[in-house]
Amino acid sequence: MRIRYICSLGLIFVCFSTICSYAQSWTIGTFRKHDRANPVLTPRASTTFDCPVRGETVHWEQKDVFNPAAVVRNGKIYMLYRAEDTVGKHHGTSRIGLATSTDGIHFTRLPKPVFYPDNDAYKKYEWEGGVEDPRVVEAPDGTYVMTYTAYDGDKARLCVATSRDLLTWHKYGPVFKNHIKGGGEDYWSKSGSIVCRRVGSRLVATPINGKYWMYWGDQPQLYVAISDDLINWYPLTRGGQSLKAVAEVRPDQFDNRLLEPGPPALLTPKGIVLIYNSMYDASKGRANLPEGTYAAGQFLFNAEEPDKLIDRTRSYFMKPDKPYEITGQVNNVAFLEGLVPYKGRWWLYYGTADSKIAVASAPLR
Structure with a gap:
């Protein structure tokens, strides 16, 4: 569900035209798309799943695969990806699959x-739209914390689940519950990007001033929340x-309609870097992009005061430009969600046109 507002490691890296020529020194990157390998994950009609809610076997990843999270575990990249079937009135139910790479x-x-709507206490939030758009970090004790969107066909709710092995998950439901005045658990909310730091190949949630921080939202404004326990x-x-x-959005720029967090926010020596996705309104902007384009930029927030914006990229660093x-x-969607440090590179995984999954990478620095 997306809001609709109107070869080998030796492969050749191909520079794409959307990289800013004046990359700011604090940004993560510069990223190059792996054009000879992309897309790295596509829909598959042969896999089936006995859906406990529908009570029948479904081809759970037949329609689309997109919007993945990623972590490094036991020397491999683990990708948690959103997959849609072809059943139901909402044009397919979303579930989350798992894939590994060396x-x-x-x-x-x-x-x-590995994660899906079930006949549990959270079915009322997740059925029948499904579970969408995961982002995963490690807690300091090694527990994996996943923020995801539960969609019941009417409202999107930002939810959280935890796991020790990425296979078995414990759901906790909407992250805000009754903590938004006038909205509570029924407030439309999406896209939770928890602030973390790189520890080798792991991204570990990191308290700032005694609290965990999370950027969230898919509105003309970006919001932030705090937690004691993730x-x-x-x-x-x-x-x-x-x-x-x-x-906030910028009226004349590529990000003039919508802001939405991308992968987990990263604590760096320059501050907190948040890769973000944006939507473009061609009737009001001057970015020379097609209407509704999802392109990506980066924010820099203060490391001591995460609600203080210091800087942002002047233009997008990635846009959809492949078929x-x-x-x-x-x-016209390049939607960035998964970022991991692995074997000397940043690996950035993203959904393409809400249909497939691609990757770009950059040297670690």
Whole structure:
């Protein structure tokens, strides 16, 4: 569900035209798409799943695969990806599958989803739209914490789940529950990007001033929340009333319609770097992009005060410019969600046209 507002490691890296020629020194990158290998994951009609809610066997990843999270575990990249079947009134139910790679490019999938709507206490949030758009970090004790969107066909709710092995998950439900005044668990919320630091090949959630921090939202404004335990989150507000925006759209730029966090935010020596996705309104902007394009930029927030924006990229550093990014379930989408450090490189995984999954990478520095 997306809001609709109107070869081997030796492969050749191909520079793509969307890289800024004046990359700012604090940004993560510069990224290059692996054009000879992309897309690295595509829909598959042969895998089936006995859906406990529907009570029948479904081809759970037949329609589309997209919007993945990624972590490094036991020397491999583990990708948790959103997959849609072709059943139901919402044009397919989303579940989350798991695939592994030892080179960042070639993936081996498990035949069944590892996270899905079930006949549990959270069915009312997840059925029948499904579970969408995971982002995963490690807690300091090694537990994996996944933020994801539960979609019931009417509202999107940001939820959280934990796992010790990426296979078995414990759900906790909506992260805000009754902590948004006037909305609570029924407030439309998506895309939770938890602030973390790199520890070798791991991205570990890191407290700042005694609290965990998370950027979230898919609105003209970007919001932030705090937590003591990575499970229960409290949005920052202004005077205890309206949500506090920490960034906003820019009227004439590529990000003039919508802001949405990408992979987990990264604590660096320069500050907190958040890769973000944006939507473009061609009737109001001057970016020379097609209407509705999802392109990506980066924010820099203060490392001591994560609600203070310091800088942002002047233009996008990635846009959809390949056929599989331009045409699909939703056209003109490069939606970035998974970022891991692995074998000397950053590996950045993203959904293409809400249909397939691709990768770009950059040297670690």
